[in-house]
Amino acid sequence: MRAVISLLVLLYSMCGAQTQSTQTEVQTESQSTGAAAAAVTTQLDVSAELRELRDMVVELKTTVVELRVTLTFTQNELQNTKSLLYTMGAENNAQNLQLEAQETELAVMKERLVASETKVDALERENAVQHTDLAIMKTEVENLKMENAAQEAELTAVKTEVMNLIKANAAQEIRLSASETEVENLKMETAAQEAELTAVKTRLAATETEVVNLEKEITEQPKVAFSAALGSGYIESGNTELNLVFTRIITNVGQAYSSTTGFFTAPVRGVYYFRFTVLDNLSTRYIKISMYRNGEQIMWLDEYDTDGKATYLSSGVTLQLEVGDVVNMRLPAGYRLFDNFNNHSTFSGFLLFPL
Ligand SMILES: [Ca+2]
Ligand SMILES: [Ca+2]
Secondary structure (H helix, E strand, C coil): CHHHHHHHHHHHHHHHHHHHHHHHHHHHHHHCCCCCCCCHHHHHHHHHHHHHHHHHHHHHHHHHHHHHHHHHHHHHHHHHHHHHHHHHHHHHHHHHHHHHHHHHHHHHHHHHHHHHHHHHHHHHHHHHHHHHHHHHHHHHHHHHHHHHHHHHHHHHHHHHHHHHHHHHHHHHHHHHHHHHHHHHHHHHHHHHHHHHHHHHHHHHHHHHHHHHHHHHHHHHCCCCEEEEECCCEEEECCCCCEECCCCEEEEEECCCECCCCCCEECCCCEEEEEEEEEEEEECCEEEEEEEEECCEEEEEEEEEECCCEEEEEEEEEEEEECCCCEEEEEECCCCEEEECCCCCCEEEEEEEEEC
């Protein structure tokens, strides 16, 4: 651009000088017209050159104008470029500042990198150690796997056992439920039994009271019982009825029977039971016997036999007696009885209960 501008300035200067030179020559020629006719041809040539030069000048002026426009444009562009350069310079300063900051940051990062490298070295050493540890751990893991497999097998066995236990437990629960039901039933039964026991206790207490009363009554009531045998040999009534006296006392509690008179005398009002057994050896004969209360006949029995051997008469009766009533046995007239140490013929009686 600067070269173009310089060329234009040079050309412009040359045109000016040539024009000035031409004007000088024309003035000189005008001054010498009258002097030299021969010089007319030369003058025409110069005019032509002058016109040519003027055309060139005009052309150059046009060119200069264009160049000025171009220059103005170029100056504007240069101004813009300067503005752009200024902006770029500002940006460059900012970039420099940023670059300085980045350098600072880079330095910090380098320090961090060094530190990191140091750490990496340490980590590598640690990694090596860890590799060793890892190998050991792998071995341990293998051992643990084997142990785990063994434990899994054991666990399976334990699971099976647990399942069996669960089944057994379920069965036991069923049994327990049944037992609980049974226990509940037993509880209810126990409660019922307790109620029954309470009732029984009450009844027992009443019974015990009654027993005490009965014992007292028994203790206090008179005790009367006797048995006596007729004696030894034959006893005959002869022509009259005979009051029998059973002389051999076997039992005589209360002394209500008299082995002297053969009479039983009631000591209390009550119910008594009497019985007898008598023997004779009958050979085509009768045996007879009778019982009396207060002289009134209660029973009369007989038996006939021909074998000449023992024949018994035996019976019993319950009598209600008043105090002082008497009971005795009689042998009708014309008959006999036999007795010996075997007590074949006996008379017995006892008080059932007083009234
Ligand atoms: Ca008979
Ligand atoms: Ca007989």
